Amino acid sequence: MKKKIMLVEDDQFLVRVYKKKLEDIGYIVHVCQDPLLLMDKLVEISPDLIMLDLILPGSDGFKILNEIMNNVQTREIPVVVVSDLSTSEDISTLKELGVSDYFIKSESSFNEVAFSIQSRLD
Amino acid sequence: MDKAEVVKFVRSVSIMSIAVNYKTPISSIVLFAVDDNLNFFFATRRDTAKAKALSLSSEISMSIWEFDKSLVQGTGRALELSGQEASDALDMIVNATENVKEFWPPILQIEGDDYVVYKIVPVWLRILDISKDTIHVKEQMFQEIEL
Numbered sequence: 443m444k445k446k447i448m449l450v451e452d453d454q455f456l457v458r459v460y461k462k463k464l465e466d467i468g469y470i471v472h473v474c475q476d477p478l479l480l481m482d483k484l485v486e487i488s489p490d491l492i493m494l495d496l497i498l499p500g501s502d503g504f505k506i507l508n509e510i511m512n513n514v515q516t517r518e519i520p521v522v523v524v525s526d527l528s529t530s531e532d533i534s535t536l537k538e539l540g541v542s543d544y545f546i547k548s549e550s551s552f553n554e555v556a557f558s559i560q561s562r563l564d
Numbered sequence: 565m566d567k568a569e570v571v572k573f574v575r576s577v578s579i580m581s582i583a584v585n586y587k588t589p590i591s592s593i594v595l596f597a598v599d600d601n602l603n604f605f606f607a608t609r610r611d612t613a614k615a616k617a618l619s620l621s622s623e624i625s626m627s628i629w630e631f632d633k634s635l636v637q638g639t640g641r642a643l644e645l646s647g648q649e650a651s652d653a654l655d656m657i658v659n660a661t662e663n664v665k666e667f668w669p670p671i672l673q674i675e676g677d678d679y680v681v682y683k684i685v686p687v688w689l690r691i692l693d694i695s696k697d698t699i700h701v702k703e704q705m706f707q708e709i710e711l
Contacts, residue, residue, distance in 0.1 A: 455654060
């Protein structure tokens with residue numbers, strides 16, 4: 443059975459590229475571009491992994507992450523963060539929050555992200 | 565090589581170099597898609613030098629090549645797309661990543677979300693077969709592609 447990924451990203455081009463490439467390697471990809479709808483979508487779809495951008499319109503990515511990690515229905519879902527935030531404080535906070543992996547967009551290729559996802563799902 | 569074969573070749577490459585003029589000549593590489601009429605599509609951020617250049621002049625030059633196959637050169641006009649046309653072109657460009665599995669477009673590593681999508685309508689195109697070990701200099705090495 444195909445594994446499901448919830449892609450939380452607002453960049454219109456990046457969403458399309460990630461979705462296509464993740465589908466090409468065998469995953470079902472659900473996209474959420476509105477952070478306000480995310481928790482409901484996560485409960486409804488129950489994905490096997492969340493791929494999360496922390497910089498989303500009108501929302502604090504760390505707050506979203508906190509919600510995911512503190513909700514009994516979502517806290518066991520691995521979260522891979524792909525974001526432009528890159529300070530050591532940001533990365534420390536992500537580690538404290540328990541994200542599975544972290545990638546800086548400007549320094550990461552799709553293959554690196556895909557390898558991390560596959561290592562958690564396959 | 566007929567038009568369909570040229571389309572097939574450029575579609576298999578999916579990355580091209582472009583040159584535009586922004587006070588001085590500037591070049592760049594872009595991921596592109598192409599339709600059956602040899603119109604080319606690419607996207608960039610609105611704050612890039614090439615987008616600024618194209619806002620001043622739509623003239624653009626391009627080269628697409630594979631070292632052991634062919635070189636396609638052309639000049640045309642880059643028209644900014646909007647609405648559904650831009651969205652459809654973005655989908656075509658995303659599908660073009662199929663041909664370049666190891667390539668991660670630099671545009672995706674640049675912060676920002678204000679994309680501009682272009683359609684290049686060529687004024688002329690030509691192709692040169694570079695599959696042979698030696699290219700003999702003759703009167704007409706390039707083949708003009710009928711548009």
